[in-house]
Every structure is written in C-alpha cells, then in structure tokens.
Amino acid sequence: MRRLAMAMGLALCLACGVESGRAAVAIDRVTATSPELEAMLTTAVGEALADSPDFAVGGGRFAGALRLVGWVSASDQGGRPSRPGAGGAGGARPAALFLYLELEVPAALRRHFDVPAITARAQLDGPVPSQAGLLAAATTALGVLALRFALAGGDAQAAMLLLRADDPELVLLALEWTRDHPSPLLADAVAEQVGNADLQVVRLALEVLTQVGDGRHASAVVRRVERWPALAREGYATLAVLGGPDAVGFLRFAASNEDDLELQREAERALSAALVGTGERVASRPHGVDLPRVARGHRQ
Numbered sequence: 001m002r003r004l005a006m007a008m009g010l011a012l013c014l015a016c017g018v019e020s021g022r023a024a025v026a027i028d029r030v031t032a033t034s035p036e037l038e039a040m041l042t043t044a045v046g047e048a049l050a051d052s053p054d055f056a057v058g059g060g061r062f063a064g065a066l067r068l069v070g071w072v073s074a075s076d077q078g079g080r081p082s083r084p085g086a087g088g089a090g091g092a093r094p095a096a097l098f099l100y101l102e103l104e105v106p107a108a109l110r111r112h113f114d115v116p117a118i119t120a121r122a123q124l125d126g127p128v129p130s131q132a133g134l135l136a137a138a139t140t141a142l143g144v145l146a147l148r149f150a151l152a153g154g155d156a157q158a159a160m161l162l163l164r165a166d167d168p169e170l171v172l173l174a175l176e177w178t179r180d181h182p183s184p185l186l187a188d189a190v191a192e193q194v195g196n197a198d199l200q201v202v203r204l205a206l207e208v209l210t211q212v213g214d215g216r217h218a219s220a221v222v223r224r225v226e227r228w229p230a231l232a233r234e235g236y237a238t239l240a241v242l243g244g245p246d247a248v249g250f251l252r253f254a255a256s257n258e259d260d261l262e263l264q265r266e267a268e269r270a271l272s273a274a275l276v277g278t279g280e281r282v283a284s285r286p287h288g289v290d291l292p293r294v295a296r297g298h299r300q
Contacts (some may be wrong), residue, residue, distance in 0.1 A: 025055045025103070031071040031244040037129070039199045041257035044134035045070050045101070051139070056145035063147055066104040067117075070138075072129070074096055078119065099137040103145050112152035119236045120144035121167070144170065151177050156185065164188040168198040182211040191217040194224045202231065214242020222250045232263055244275040 017052035019101070027045055032038040045068070054061040073079050074094030088137035102119045110116075120141040125133030144165075150158035151174070162174035162188065171193055178186050190212055202224065209217055218239055239247035251271035258264035 009249045025049050025066045025068050025200040026070050027218075028067045035071065037072060038130075040131055040134055041070055041072060044131060044138045047135055048138035048142050052142050052146070054149075058157075061146065062106045063108075066106060068104070069102040071100050072124070072195065073100060074098070076121070076123075078121070079197060087191070093127045095127065097129060099124055099134065099141060101138065101141040101145060105141075106149065108237070109149055110119050117144060118148055120148070123233040126240055139159075140156035146291075148173070150261075154181070156181070156183055159186055160189055165191065168196070168201050171196065171198075171201050171250070172204060175201070175208050179204070179208045179211060184212050187214065187217060191220045194220045199228075199231075203234055205230070206234045210238055213238075213242050213244055214248060218242045218244050222246055225250075233266060234256075236263070236266050236270040240273035241277070243274045 027042060027049075030038050030041045030045065035212075047067075049055050050057075052090050052297055055066070074097055076096070076098055078100060084181035099122050100119055104117045105113050122140040123146075124137050129137075136266065147162055147170075148156045159174045159177050159181075162170045163178070165171055165174075172244055175190065175193065178190060185253070187209070190205055191206050193201050194209065195206065196202050206221065209221070221235050221238050221242065223233050232254075248271065251274055254267035255264060257272050258267050289295050289300065
C-alpha cells in the first residue's frame with residue numbers, strides 16, 4: 001500500500017493543474033480507543049491534509065469545504081470503537097488496527113455518488129500505532145479518497161492505480177468503472193486481475209477483459225482456468241471474444257477433451273466465435289502457454 005500511496009500522489013499531483021481550488025477540509029471528529037490515540041490521530045490527519053496535493057488549503061484538487069471524520073478500529077469491516085478502552089475480551093490487545101477516514105463528497109461530484117460521504121481504510125503499523133504509522137495510514141487513506149473522487153470525475157489514470165490496489169473492494173470499483181468506460185489502455189491492468197485471489201474480482205475482470213482486451217491477454221485467462229477449473233465457463237466466454245493463437249489453441253483442445261458435455265459444447269461455441277473473430281490465420285502452435293499440459297490439466 002505504501003507504493004500505491006506514492007504512485008497515487010505522483011499521478012494526482014501531475015493532474016492537479018486541471019481543476020484546482022480551495023478544499024478546506026475540516027476535521028469534524030476523530031474516535032479512537034483512548035484520548036492519547038485520538039490526539040495522535042488528529043495530529044496525523046492534520047499533517048496528511050496539509051501535505052496532500054488534493055485536499056490542502058489553497059492548492060487542493062477538489063474544491064469546497066469538506067467535513068472529515070476519522071476513527072481507529074480493530075475491525076477491517078469499518079466498525080467504530082466503543083470508548084473508552086475498546087479492546088477484546090478481557091481487555092486483550094487486538095491483532096491489528098485500521099484507520100478509517102470518511103470524507104464528504106465535493107459538491108461538483110455528488111451526482112456520481114448515492115451517499116453524502118465515502119470512506120477509505122488503511123492498516124496501521126501495529127496494535128500500538130506510532131505517530132509515523134498513523135501519518136502513513138492517513139496519507140494512504142486520503143490518497144484512496146482522492147482516487148475515488150478522480151474516478152468519479154472520469155480520470156482513467158485513477159482507474160489504472162486502483163486496479164493495482166491491494167484491497168479487492170477498490171479493484172472491483174475500478175473494474176466496474178472500466179466496464180462502464182472501456183479503454184484499451186487499461187487492458188493490461190485488467191488482465192493482471194485475472195490472477196487475483198478473490199474470485200469476485202476474477203469474474204469481473206474476465207467480463208471487463210471482453211471489452212478492453214485482445215489476443216495478447218488470452219494466455220492469462222488460460223492459466224487461470226488451469227488453476228481453477230470452476231472458472232471454465234467464464235474463461236471460455238472470454239477467450240471467445242479475445243481470440244488469437246492461445247485462445248483458439250486452448251479452445252480447440254477443450255472442445256475435444258472436455259469431459260463435461262455442457263462445457264464441451266460451450267468450448268465448441270467459444271471456438272467458433274474465436275475463429276470468426278480471428279479468421280483461420282491462427283498459428284498451428286500457440287504462443288505463451290503449453291497447450292496440451294494446460295488444457296488437459298484444467299479438468300483433472
């Protein structure tokens with residue numbers, strides 16, 4: 001996430017000149033498990049705002065006075081702590097802590113959101129966070145909020161950065177945006193998510209790849225279907241659109257060797273579609289994947 005935060009800052013800094021203005025973010029309140037941690041959090045958020053290329057007074061990208069709420073929680077699902085002393089049973093120290101920042105949506109972007117404020121999360125540097133750790137987390141969370149605002153404003157670079165985020169929810173957000181605003185420039189980043197550990201991300205990436213990808217991305221789909229045969233149906237459908245040597249070779253083998261009759265028919269239909277898209281100008285040997293090993297392996 002630290003690398004993502006640095007990339008976010010650089011990319012959004014370069015875009016700042018497009019739409020600048022005052023964004024006097026007011027820290028409405030912060031909540032933590034102790035008054036001491038609340039004071040540290042207030043300081044960290046204030047410093048992160050002052051250094052932000054997006055929200056700093058006088059130089060921020062997003063105009064309008066915005067209210068911000070922050071809290072620290074042991075839950076990665078957004079739960080707020082109960083004061084005072086929100087530990088586990090018997091006052092046990094939590095395994096991890098997360099910083100949440102909730103920021104009011106700028107007036108110019110409210111038509112793109114169905115909520116008045118959005119939230120970003122960043123994990124802290126331990127169960128007893130340091131001041132530096134709070135500052136780093138606040139910087140990361142503000143960067144994610146800025147990217148979400150930029151995405152709502154139609155910034156494809158924000159989509160590119162969110163597609164490479166660690167948080168599956170952010171990746172899904174970027175994939176949904178890309179599905180609605182398809183651009184071949186995002187195809188490589190979308191293809192990378194075919195290998196994501198989160199199957200919801202994978203399925204959406206396969207869908208979006210049919211809109212932005214091409215034959216170069218077929219090998220990523222083939223490899224994923226090999227590792228996870230339950231994705232065969234979605235994989236065949238994606239390969240039918242992508243076409244190219246890897247797609248056609250894999251689908252030919254699957255159509256001949258698939259042991260599930262329904263999936264075999266889907267592979268045959270996908271092969272027909274891929275051949276229509278690519279013509280018969282397909283190399284007899286695929287590139288990038290070992291077809292017999294991969295294709296036969298996906299049903300074992």
